[in-house]
Amino acid sequence: MESPTGLSTALRRGTLEFCVLALLENGELYSLELVQRLGSEQTLTTSEGTLYPLLSRLRRAGWVTTTWQEAPNGPPRRYYTLAASGKAALGHFRAEWVAFRDTVDRLVGTDPK
Template structure:
């Protein structure tokens, strides 16, 4: 793995799941929708197929709920909603992230000194 890829992997780890929670917080989403939107964010450098296992984990830990909806064309599709504990986890991340980001900005010299 190149240094650049290694860096974006490290940065993604621990943050991507909250991007997913925030996306579902705005509106209930189909799995394929979440995957496609995150996959389209170039700076996240995520391959779409790696997001499905993440969705699965978020469901197992109880942050997301999933339900099946009948689709007019094709097989039923899974869509996701945010649970109360998912909402709480996201709120916690938001506070943590702000202070984390400010500290890193200050230490690497791009924020307020």
């Protein structure tokens, strides 16, 4: 809890999966590509051990669909595509996130306005 890295770890909870959905809105991606994209965001850096179970959940929920595609070199990749229900879930999250964000901003005094 007291480590600086542990702080952002706790923050990621509940938002990471929707950040993944948001990334998939711009087109299909495969797992390690997602790790890279998230890793380039300082506060969202994550690992395979986090992402694979997360992607399995998204698939089980029907929010994403997957297709296997040959890679130019190396093993085949499982590409993830945003499904209609995933797009809807992302919409719900956006509303919830804005309300939550504003509440926290007001309470802790980080309101940008």
